[in-house]
Amino acid sequence: MPDLSVVIPVRNAADTLGDQLAALAEQAGDVDWELVVADNGSTDASRAVAGAWQDRLPLVLVDASSVPGAGPAKNIGAAAARADRLAFIDADDIVAPGYLSAMCRALGQHPLVAGAVDAERLNRPEHVAARGLRARDRPPRAHRFMEYAMGCNTGARREVFVAVSGFRPYVSAHDVDFSWRAQLAGYPLAFEAGALVHYRLRDTPRGAWHQGLSYRDGPALFRAFRHQGMPRSSFRDAAGDAVWLLAHVPALRDPDVRYAWAYKAGIRAARISESVRQRAIFL
Numbered sequence: 001m002p003d004l005s006v007v008i009p010v011r012n013a014a015d016t017l018g019d020q021l022a023a024l025a026e027q028a029g030d031v032d033w034e035l036v037v038a039d040n041g042s043t044d045a046s047r048a049v050a051g052a053w054q055d056r057l058p059l060v061l062v063d064a065s066s067v068p069g070a071g072p073a074k075n076i077g078a079a080a081a082r083a084d085r086l087a088f089i090d091a092d093d094i095v096a097p098g099y100l101s102a103m104c105r106a107l108g109q110h111p112l113v114a115g116a117v118d119a120e121r122l123n124r125p126e127h128v129a130a131r132g133l134r135a136r137d138r139p140p141r142a143h144r145f146m147e148y149a150m151g152c153n154t155g156a157r158r159e160v161f162v163a164v165s166g167f168r169p170y171v172s173a174h175d176v177d178f179s180w181r182a183q184l185a186g187y188p189l190a191f192e193a194g195a196l197v198h199y200r201l202r203d204t205p206r207g208a209w210h211q212g213l214s215y216r217d218g219p220a221l222f223r224a225f226r227h228q229g230m231p232r233s234s235f236r237d238a239a240g241d242a243v244w245l246l247a248h249v250p251a252l253r254d255p256d257v258r259y260a261w262a263y264k265a266g267i268r269a270a271r272i273s274e275s276v277r278q279r280a281i282f283l
Contacts (some may be wrong), residue, residue: 002035002058004104005081006089009064009073011040013091014049015199021053023094029101034058038077043063046091070151071167071174078161086161087195088258090152094198095121102194103155111187112179113155114139114148115195120202130208130260131201138191142176143218145230147189151175153197160187173217173262177224184228205255205262212266219271233271241268249271 006024010017024035035057038049041064050061064076074088085107099115106113110130119133139147148153154175183189202211222230229267231269241264251257268283273279 001264002032002034002083002086004031004087004100004107005036005078005083006033006087006100007038007074007077007081008042008089009038009070009077009092009243010042010046010050010091011070011073012042012046012066013046014042016092017033017046018053018087019051019094020091021050021057021059023096024100025053025056027095027100029098031100031104033100033104034060034082036077036081037061038064038073038080040068040070040073049218057150067169069169069171069174071169071178074174075166078158078166084158085155086158088154089197092200093152094200096184096196096198099195099197102192102196106190106192106195107155110190110192111157111160112149112182112189112238113195114150114179114189114191115153115155115197116191116193117150117153117197117199119199119201121198123203126256127203127259128199130263133282135197137193139179139189142173143221143230143233146180146183146226148176148179149189150199152199153195154178155192155195156182160185163187168208170217170220172214173221176221180225180228204257206258209262209266212263214269215267216270216274219274219280219282222282223278223280233282235283237269238268 007225008044011089039047062080064073078086087103141147160182163185170177248257248261272281
């Protein structure tokens with residue numbers, strides 16, 4: 001049995017998956033590990049890209065197309081994994097040297113681990129600034145409630161995964177929901193700086209808009225966790241974003257302004273529509 005199982009959910013990631021697999025193939029150390037690529041119904045060459053690495057990596061390719069979404073794909077990948085220590089990373093990012101050793105060691109000491117995430121290597125500084133991303137020495141906090149492990153770099157022992165029944169099929173907040181439920185079940189969240197992932201952002205205003213729209217799970221999270229103490233969204237923050245969006249309309253010819261504008265507008269549009277659908281005001 002391997003010491004660590006790494007699970008990558010994949011859906012139409014042929015353009016980036018090879019970079020992630022190359023980074024995994026270059027890992028040094030003495031960790032006995034396996035890689036489970038869970039294909040979530042790709043229609044591009046993702047399966048072929050993964051298959052081309054099977055002679056260089058301890059790679060198993062599994063069909064995870066039955067339910068769309070990264071969360072369900074991770075659940076299927078975890079079910080196929082053999083190790084008791086599970087690491088979940090994404091197909092469009094790149095693990096840093098030493099990732100496997102650091103994550104395996106951290107999971108030997110802690111039941112739930114948030115690995116470090118860097119956005120600077122793979123992205124333009126203007127896009128990083130627009131997203132408000134920065135280097136951290138602890139896990140990020142979501143919605144002014146609890147810290148969480150980002151979906152691109154989550155570690156969990158199988159006992160934790162089983163105890164909370166894996167990931168729920170949220171559009172984008174499956175990582176937040178998983179981390180919160182695990183902590184509320186009594187599993188503390190640790191941070192491991194050595195398990196570093198280089199995070200890739202969408203690099204066009206159109207991509208930023210669609211990514212902003214995907215972050216629409218706030219109202220659903222509020223319905224699920226308000227009785228555990230999750231606060232309602234900040235009206236001041238929502239109003240501040242609305243003022244910023246209106247003030248920057250004249251500058252939309254600037255591609256960097258357009259990128260930031262599209263991201264903020266996508267988030268706020270998604271929050272409004274989901275608040276109506278969920279019958280829970282969370283702007």
